[in-house]
Amino acid sequence: MLTLTLPDGATREVAPGTLPKDVVASIGAGLLRAAIAVSVDGEVQDLATPLRKGGAFTVITNKDPRALPVLRHSGAHILATAVRRLRPDAKISFGPAIDDGFYYDFEVEKPFTPDDLAAFEAEMKKVVAEKYPFVREEVSREEALKRFSDDQLKLERIGDLGPDEVISTYTDGPFIDLCRGPHVQDTGYLKHFKLLHTAGAYWRGDEKRQMLQRIYATAFFSKEELDQHLHRLEEARKRDHRVVGKQLDLFHFFPVAPGAPFWTPRGTQLYNTLVEFVRERQQGAFLEIKTPLMYHKSLWEQSGHWGKYKENMFLVLDNETQEHDHSLKPMNCPSHYVYYNVGKHSYRELPKRFVTFDPLHRNELSGALSGLTRVRQFAQDDCHVFLKAEAALKAALESTGRPYELKAGDGAFYGPKVDFDVTDSIGRAWQLGTIQLDYNAPERFDLQYVGADNAMHRPVVIHRAVSGSFERFIAILIEHFAGAFPLWLAPEQVRVLPITNDLADAARPVLDALTAAGLRATLDERNETLNYRIRDGELMKIPYLAVVGKREADEGTVALRARGTGAKQETMSVAAFVAKLAEENRTRALPAEFKAEQ
RNA sequence: GCUGACGUAGCUCAAUUGGCAGAGCACCUGAUUUGUAAUCAGGCGGUUGCGAGUUCGAUUCUCGCCGUCAGCUCCA
Incomplete structure (x- = not known):
């Protein structure tokens, strides 16, 4: 007999093989209806799977975070049910629950169209209304092979199952x-769902295998949650850096340079502000050097890139040799090794730190390019530290005071590495910086230093890029702030608006005072109404609009409108205004809504 | 790279079954002199991504190329 312990401490004795459904029913009919699955000794299983062990027994209802993946996985089956009804030729592949929903992969002769998607969704609603129970059966391998004999994908999957694994099928x-x-008890549980889009996906993610058609969808227990999720997707689209970048006139892409951003004056200002910020933070600890953008292949042969990374490098034809024996650099490391090898280094000089902000080129797959987050030309705050011992990596990490995890074996190219992941204002995770140990490069480039013992020693190299690439970092900043940058980052910090254009001369001293204080200010003296120019300034997300009318001009004041605060503006003297902004700029203050997150 | 969708003025989008390509904004000119999110009028602006093909006729149909977007093992 198995002993089940209920949350209230009561125990039940049941025979092995008893269905959880019966146990839950004995507790209460209402609970049975609400039950999505159960947890036995910490493991989630559904109500139709025979109990094999005892332990803590909890009923999982839709309030339990473990319930949602069950619902979604069932949603995938319901999707497949609908697809098979309308497209009986479709071969079924995998249909897992994922973070935000679920998907199902199909092998079909003709790819799905948006119309198909709408039809599938309508058909799914029928399947839901029909409330088919999910019937579980455990079958022998032979039986499984027989049942799926006409589906090569499933047969392959069965072949991969270990000899001891229980093979089960579910029928709805x-x-x-x-x-x-x-699975949930029956198809009627899937009430709030939406098919989102289709995409190609290789069978088992292997580009050498056939392309399947994947349908992405999402599902929730309540309409509110579903609507919220769809709303979030919409919000994310609105703050998409590609959309905002266009609205704020930050960068462009042209077909003549796929994957290489073209920075406008505003975008360049933003870019430079960030680079300057990084320079300032390094405070001279790193020696900045500018190095060649193009190298002869012999360097890449020495570094190993020619063998492992050549496909991602842009090769350059040398007219004299008629060979592609040069390449644009995809990374800065070799530059730093070449320079390290100029002269001899004493152990007293270590750690030696170099940094380079040069443009890098990597030939990413055309299909992988995406806005500023996946580009072919970019720049990093690319640092290399030459030091005596591995211990220094740990010391460096511990000095950050943040938790870390060594990713041994992950950095196939070099050595152990640490990635810095950040989360943005709408909860998305991004990988930014990397710190990686390298024992290989010092060997390849015969890097040495003279030790206290007057003998030659091999240093260790640490690769370090904090912001990852500036391009991607800017993309994240744009989406994080939805374009409303803090003052110090805003390309245009203040716009001075004379109420009528015959007040332009009176407003000019305000502009001059701002500029003299190192602020990026402009004067909008266009022959347009004040309302028009206010609107334009708000849409461009200028942090401050300073309105100068007759009154202000006479009194030496400005009527200040802070971005997004509507009609609540305050009047202050020009001197106070300039001082306020200069201080905000100097301290790199964040907008109020971000301050709590610091 | 692969699969699918998309590509019309600087931007956002229209254009019945193939029949002279349109609007709003932006830009230019003029009027207006504006007090906190779009003043009015007029004007400029396109080899419909590029190249072939079908057709009397192609933005529309077919093919190729270029670009953009969604994805491409969060494992039955």
């Missing part, structure tokens, strides 16, 4: 799938 109405579960 007309549809049967090889599946481990768990």
